[in-house]
Amino acid sequence: MNDTSLTSTRPNVVLILADDLGYSDLGSYGGEIDTPYLDQLAAGGTRLTQFYNTARCSPSRASLLTGLHPHQTGIGVLTGDDSPVGYKGNLNRNCATMAEIFSANGYSTGMTGKWHLAADARNPNDAWPTRRGFDYFYGTLTGCGSFYNPGTLVRGEENIEHEAQDPDFYYTDAITNEAVSFLGRATAADDKPFFLYVAYTAPHWPLHAPESDIDKYEGRFDAGWDHLRQERFERQYELGIVEPGTTLSPRDPEERAWDDTPDKAWQARRMQTYAAQVDKMDQGIGRIMAELKARNQFENTVFIFLSDNGASPEEIPHFERDTFVKRTDIFRSHTRDGEPVQLGNEPGIVPGPENTYSSYGRAWANLSNTPFRLYKKWTHEGGIAAPFIIHWPAGAVQPGTLLRQPLQLTSVLPTLLEAADVDWPGEMNGNPVPAPEGTSFLNLLRQDPASSTSRESMDAQTGTLYWEHAGNGAIRRGDWKLVCTYPGPWELYNLGKDPTELDDVVGENRDLAESLLADWAQWADRVGVLPFGRIVDLYELRGRPAIEAAG
Known part of the structure; x- marks a missing residue:
């Protein structure tokens, strides 16, 4: 680290993570949802077209914050403790978080929103954000829940669920409010940069949004998923998000054509509510941008936005109802006024208000993931392809460009450390920590993608x-x-010719497939991937459905 690294010229970092947002939901990625503020960041920064997460929320968060593969951090599936057969589901001490590293190098650190990296979400422990480098934390420890009355809501380490009793409380807005407040405090500190991690729960189920925001989308989805997928695909082509020769994947074979779908008004309402959740998040991001501009910090802030996995096809409840309703951290059986909450996806339950608890379903998730197939939990493109926007004018990140280099979460931390001129610590809290699995891609962001130098850098x-x-x-x-879908066979795709994975060519390329499998197996052994069949066996021995092994 050079002598100027502790001055105010070092960049701030604002890292924003959406929850269950599909690849194409943003306007700048082809969607019809209004996202003007994220689209402004895209226009002034760089969009990645082949950026990958890990297919699920907790593993993605662990990888994003540590630069490691999630299995190395103790988060192999979610935060359930399946030891000794499976993963502990707890962020271990064998890794250093982004916040710990920035804090040790003179940054103020704050987080608002969803944590979901601790097996115990009720009792403070070493896996809580306050003990992993964050000076300030406001948010939820669990994975999801009501937007009107979230469980495990804490400030610091104090439970403050009572604050949600305010009739005007809406979690997305609360996350934004606390983020803006942190920025006000952080920018008041002389010559001290800040790192802010904002982890929205939007647009993860349940479908909760203010009626005024839902009304804004009246009629927008009436054409149905088939027509809207085609429209999104055409816009993606115009924007350059998908390249010439790409084929739109067919509608999910498990779903009906829109023309044959009953209850169209209810179906459209589901997507309207989802869109309102995304819109509310974008409004909040606009407020964060405005605060940075008002404090003259916007130009020298590395602003990153991404999603933790592909769109979710999950029905509600997505495992046994009796088990689901007992999860008081994620499901409230009654509203704050004492009214019973209607749980499920059926036309009699109109999503949006606090007294409902629903999801938007597989067919709309198929729209969200345009042009890909499959979803959250799968490692096909629909599960792992993520929108990724990075904006940093003072750092010479190229404005209005597309970066097509395949990259994944393990490279985000190295990129931010290079931007901040911070060295990897080697150890943290007296424990040695392994170096990130990825490498910085800052040089690619600073080059004209069309230049020969850039192409050479990408190849290298x-x-x-x-x-x-x-x-x-x-x-x-x-x-x-x-790629494989457990417990099915391995499939092979040439993404240069077939980016939507429609033509399995494993039969014609068995030697290549074997070489890739051997490489994957060596990696899996090195990072601590556990055989998933053992975890399934554990759940069956416990008398629980095998589906619960995957969360």
Whole structure:
């Protein structure tokens, strides 16, 4: 670290993570949802078209914050403790978080929103954000819940669920309010940069949004998922998000054509509510941007936005009803006024208000993931392809450009550390910590993507990318991707010719497939991937449905 690294010229960092947002939901990625503030960041920064998460919320958060693969951090599936057979589901001390590293290098650190990296979400412990480098934390420890009355809501380490009793409380707005307040305090500190992590729960189920925001989308989704998927795909082509030769994947074979779908008004209402949740998040991001501008910090802030996994097809409840309703941290059986909450996806339950608890379903998730197939939990493109926007004018990040280099979460922390001129610590809290699995891509962000120098840099940085989640595995080397859906066979795709994974060519390329599988297996052993079948066996021995093993 050079001598100027502790001055105010070092960049601030604002990292914003959406929950269950699909690849194409933003306007700047082809969607019809209003996202003007994120679209402004995209216009002034760089969009990645082949950026990957880990297919699920907790693993993605662990990887994003540590630069490691999630299995190395103790988060293999979610935050359930399945030890000794499975993962502990707890962010371990064998890793350093982004906040710990920035804090140790003179940054103020704050977080608002969803944590979901601690097996125990009720009692403060070493896996809580306040003990992993964050000076300030406001948010929820659990994975999801009511937007009107969230469980495990804390400030610092104090439970403050009572604050949600305010009739005007809405969690997305509260996350934004606290983020803006942190920025006010942080910018008042002389010559001290800040790191702010904002983890919205939007647009994860349940479908909760103010009626005025839902009304804004009246009629917008009446054309149905088939027509809207085609429109999104055409806009993606015009924007350059998808390249010439890309084929739109067919509608999910488990779903009906829109023309054959009953209860169209209710179906449209589901997507309207989802859109309102995304819109509310974008409004909040606009407020964060405005605060940075008002305090003259916007130009020298590395502003990143991404999603933790592909769109969710999950029905509600997505496992046994009796088990689901006992999860008081995620499901409230009654509203704050004592009214019973209607749980489920059926036309009699009109989503939006506090007295409902629903999701938007597989067909709309298929729209959100345009042009890909499959969803959250899978390691096919629909599960791991993420929108990723980075904006940093003072750092010479190219405005209005598209970066097509395949990259994944393990490279975000190295990129931010290079931007801040911060060295990797080697150890934290007396414990040695492994170096990040990825490498910085800051040089790619500063180059004209069309230049020969940029193309050479991209070629030089091309590496092998790996995934495993709940038995679903994948490896990508260059254009080749080997992928499986547990417990099915491995499939092979040439993403250069077939980016939507429609033509499995494993039969014609068995030697290549074997080489990729051997590479994947070596990686899996090195990072501590556990056989998912053992975890399934554990759940069956406990008398619980095997589906619960995947969360």
